Amino acid sequence: MNLPKAELHLHIEGTLEPELAFALAARNGIELPYADTEELRRAYLFDDLQSFLDLYYGLMAVLHTEADFEELADAYLARAAAQGVRHAEIFFDPQAHTARGVDIGTVIEGLGRALDRSEERHGVSTRLIMCFLRDESAESALAALDAAKPYLHRITGVGLDSAEVGHPPVKFREVYEAAAALGLRRVAHAGEEGPPAYITEALDILGVERIDHGLRCMEDPELVSRLVRERIPLTLCPLSNVRLRAVDILEEHPLGRMMAAGLMCTVNSDDPAYFGGYVGDTFHAVHEALGLGPEQLRELARNSFEASFLEDDEERRARYLAEVAAYEFE
Ligand SMILES: Nc1ncnc2[nH]cnc12
Ligand SMILES: [Zn+2]
Numbered sequence: 001m002n003l004p005k006a007e008l009h010l011h012i013e014g015t016l017e018p019e020l021a022f023a024l025a026a027r028n029g030i031e032l033p034y035a036d037t038e039e040l041r042r043a044y045l046f047d048d049l050q051s052f053l054d055l056y057y058g059l060m061a062v063l064h065t066e067a068d069f070e071e072l073a074d075a076y077l078a079r080a081a082a083q084g085v086r087h088a089e090i091f092f093d094p095q096a097h098t099a100r101g102v103d104i105g106t107v108i109e110g111l112g113r114a115l116d117r118s119e120e121r122h123g124v125s126t127r128l129i130m131c132f133l134r135d136e137s138a139e140s141a142l143a144a145l146d147a148a149k150p151y152l153h154r155i156t157g158v159g160l161d162s163a164e165v166g167h168p169p170v171k172f173r174e175v176y177e178a179a180a181a182l183g184l185r186r187v188a189h190a191g192e193e194g195p196p197a198y199i200t201e202a203l204d205i206l207g208v209e210r211i212d213h214g215l216r217c218m219e220d221p222e223l224v225s226r227l228v229r230e231r232i233p234l235t236l237c238p239l240s241n242v243r244l245r246a247v248d249i250l251e252e253h254p255l256g257r258m259m260a261a262g263l264m265c266t267v268n269s270d271d272p273a274y275f276g277g278y279v280g281d282t283f284h285a286v287h288e289a290l291g292l293g294p295e296q297l298r299e300l301a302r303n304s305f306e307a308s309f310l311e312d313d314e315e316r317r318a319r320y321l322a323e324v325a326a327y328e329f330e
Helices: 017-026 036-041 048-061 066-082 094-098 106-117 116-124 138-147 149-154 169-181 196-204 215-219 222-229 238-243 256-261 279-290 294-306 311-326
Strands: 005-011 086-091 124-131 157-161 185-190 210-211 233-236 264-267
Touching: 005 210, 005 233, 005 264, 005 279, 005 294, 017 036, 017 048, 048 094, 066 106, 066 116, 066 196, 066 256, 086 106, 086 157, 086 311, 094 124, 094 138, 106 116, 106 124, 106 149, 116 124, 116 149, 116 215, 124 138, 138 149, 138 169, 138 233, 138 311, 157 169, 157 222, 169 185, 196 210, 196 215, 196 222, 210 215, 210 294, 215 222, 233 256, 256 264, 256 279, 256 294, 264 279, 264 294, 279 294, 294 311
Parallel strands: 005 086, 086 124, 124 157, 157 185, 185 210, 210 233, 233 264
Antiparallel strands: none
């Protein structure tokens, strides 16, 4: 769906399509444990977040050089642009690469090369958000933040991802304090598989401005009231929730109820190479499965720009919002 939109929850490593994975494996002399792209795709049957993460971190082994990261990001931006994305705030997982011996500078400069050309090539403005792996230690996250210091001009904010349950936001209190002191914006995954209390902690202890997922807030009516009152954006990922079995089928996704409750929802693709669709596909899917009509889709698109980190470019935000208002549905 070509409705102009911002994508606010997108792991660049989750855009690694099987074809590119095999091409990079061949280029870098790496043998993948799959015969071909078909066999790899057949492995995309996940039971939960962890079963996905195991494959996701494994396949990253093909990413080595700046050129690899550049190609990955450029391929995503081309696909996103074709689905109406005008602005993308892109997550990356530096610790998943440094743990394999790939320097953080290689990752950031490689992604940066694609992002620098994105407006000219794809008409997509971008921001970069570095995520800490919550199943690693706070010390490891602090080391990642320290290693990113020479590249802060390229980084807008920090996030928190990976296996959620058992790794509450409070574990990263000092890391987020340090990030805030560096002038970085703050977001965190919370309430994907973890309890509603993690959402409250992310807001109160980490000082986040948006909640990534936040699906499980619906179990706590007081939390819902607070999120509505404070207009905290939620970056929902409905196709991801189905593939990782947070909801059984898309028709049962609470997105419609969340919007009706007054929550500031956005829809995003999370890891589109693994979950069956990019963000335009996701808009189309929620239209079909949940019966969201044009004005609800327009609200989601408007929210995506309002929740985006475009404070340093309000003129651009206003332009994007005008495009949303003027969009004519077929
Ligand atoms: N949906 C997700 N939840 C947590 N960590 C992730 N890393 C990549 N995708 C993720
Ligand atoms: Zn995510």
